Amino acid sequence: MSFPSRRLSVQAILVVATGVLSLIALSAVAVAVGLAIRSNVERSVFADTQRAATDWIGSMDTARPPPPVTTSDVNLLQLVDSSGHVVSASKAAAGRPVLSEVWPPSDDRIQQHTECTDSGCVMFTASRPSPQEEQVLWGGESHVVFAGRDQPAILSTYRLELYLGAGVLTASALLVVTAWLLIGQALRPVELMRRRIAEVTVTDLGLRVPEPPGGDAIARLARTANETLSRLQEAVNHQRHFASMVSHELRTPLTGLRAQLEESRLYPEMDPRVAIRDALVTVERCQLIIDEMLMLARIRTSPHRPALVDLSALAQDEAALRSTKVPIQVYADEPVVVCGNPVQLAEVLVNLLRNAQRHARSRVEVRVRRVGGLAEVSVLDDGIGIQPEDRERVFEPFARLVEARRREPQGSGLGLAISRAIAEAHQGSLTVEDSLQGADFVLRLPLPDDTTPVPPAR
Template identity: 55%
Template sequence: MFSRLVPRSIRWRFSLATAALALIACLGSAITLDTLIRDRVKDLAFRDTQRVATHWLGQIRHSEVGQPSMTSRVTLVQLVDSDGRVVAASPRAQGRPPLSDLRPSDKDRIQHETRCWSGRCFMITAARTSPQESAELWHGRPHIVYAAMPQPALLADRRLEVILGFGVLGATLLAGWAAWVLVGRTLRSVEAMRARFAEISLSDLGSRVPQPPGHDEIARLAESANDALFRLQQAVRQQRHFASVVSHELRTPLAGLRAQLEEALLYAQQVDPHASIRDALATTQRLQSLIDEVATLTRIRTGPQVREPTNLTELVRQEAESRPMNMPITVRIRDDLVVPGNHLQLEEVLANLLVNAQRHARSKVEIVVERSTDMAVVTVADDGAGIPSEDRETVFQPFVRLPEGRDRDPKGSGLGLAISRAIVQAHHGSLSVEDSAQGARLVIRLPLHDSETADEPSAADATW
């Protein structure tokens, strides 16, 4: 029930919250100010009555009581003896009974009070003569001087509270209005971003949200949103291209498989069925291998990565030892390195690079493992024909095969280097083709494990 009463608009909620806080703060300030003003006015009033009372007491000498020195505000002054009789009084206080029944003691000779009569209130100060003055002037009988003034209008009515109340109300409304304007101006950019987001669809990811000037949180939000839209646009474009390429690559073997099966059915008497089945099975295996590689590439790009400390140096040694002996592999270990990574995926990267290097090498393949600042560097080089500079990035695209690679391995899919780069990038590293005096030189760079320290170089070379 309460949630229904809360406005859904952030602008309304923020404005109401600001107004409520302003009301609490202003109300507390108004109460404090009211108390201070009342106390100050009361103190000033009693200071005037006390000054008149004590000044008159100081003028009394040898039982001679003169006229009191009054002010424009203090007009009622009386001298009352110990029996309560008015001995002397100012003109306006003559004929009146004692202004008050206060009887200050010797220890507290001055007291104040407020009394009302005839529809008016007065502030009264009672000043008692000292024992010495009482003994000298009236034979030890104390007298009391009463000085009174009308209560100031500020204390007599609620005018001050009304003024402060209007001030609190005005300040509250002003704070709420200021919050409404400021939040509305701030949310204007957010609303523009929301409207633009609502217009964006997968068919049109080129739109961008409006970015307000400055470097505040909303400007950074718009910048991050545009960056996310750009990455999304790139990802969708890559996915569409990848889907197009995959469909094209799958269409050829599927068409061949269909032709083989149709030939076996249409020309059953002229075609050996066993040969047709063997050819169809070989095509099916190629399709299965292609689908597995595509699934592997997709999983690496989109799936979560589980990493653990992996001894990259030992992994290189094991992979080099497991390769066939048709082409010698020289391994140069300059540092013993540990990287955070997936053991099986890094093993697949090394296997792909070594397969390519052995396929294109003329006489040798060389692997170098070394450290470069906080990166582990693995270089795989061969002495083959090499990769032209204009194709150094093209070879990492899915299903792209250079003419030499197509001649040496006609059944290849063209996904090996693409999968290798995707794995390395998922490990926050890089895989690239770099300059070489002869042949191809592929370089892997991976960040070292946090606990990796500078070990002594082993400088071990081995040939398999």
């Protein structure tokens, strides 16, 4: 089911909501104002008619008083006896029938009413003189004075409602226009951000959205968008650099493979088994590069399943498997348990041990310990070491120093890059530290606390 609000913009939805709410609120105010005006007009009219009746009664001194002289809007005055005959009347009321058949009782001598006929509505006060006045003037016979006037137009028509309705519609329209302008101005930075983000392409990630001043939600959104674009640009640049290095590393063995195959085709007298053997060596190198490249991509993008891993036991096991080469001495006085992927952490230790044995002269030392809230694994060899300016470059994919190329010409240059990626995926770090001799690779991983959700050790 499709709702109209889904097809409206945020600005239109807010403006419609403003219009509806303002119409409801102003209508309620208009109804209250209309009722108050009507009530005030009625009270004013009845107060005038009551005053006119009281004044005329107070001026009577004979049984048939002369017609009263009216000087206000209350121009309909009649004195009626108990038989219903008009004894005296004002000029406007002369010749008219009795204004009403209402006859106030002695205990409620003043009553106010509105009566309507075909000629219109009259608002009047029926006032009965006191018993003493009736006794003095008419020998105790009851009389009633009617004082009234035609109902004001504001009460007899819907003119007031029309005026109030027009005012409500006008005010609502002004509020809607004002809301449209104000909301449009408030959302203008968002529209500018949308347009700028729409201009961002893979080939040009250097654009940034304009950041409005202040610390409101829109300003925070702009800053977050720029931070996201910066991370995206950094990731794309890294991928481009990585793809360029992969292409470069694969081009050399593939070019050699093609040369070997073409040579075997051009010179049939060559032993094909030698050509196949050399081609297989080249294919194995390409496969090694591709496998390690896929591993590096999976580490950076795939979540690992955590488990409790004892780094001390892991280091001793891996060192025992590699004891046939340069001797490895492991110093681990106590279990050091971290939360991580055991297969990936074992891959880090294998890479570090392989790298250390490749460059060591006589020995490799592995130390596993706790330092503060971190688990620390140090792999130290007694080789020539790594210069300070090269300590970060060795972790770049396919980066190989001269000594590494000399000792292992067929290496891929991805082992240390994979190891650092695994460390960072585990919220840790892998760096080269200062040492008196050789290269000291230090892996640091956070120790689990009571709030770390991990399965039991297996």
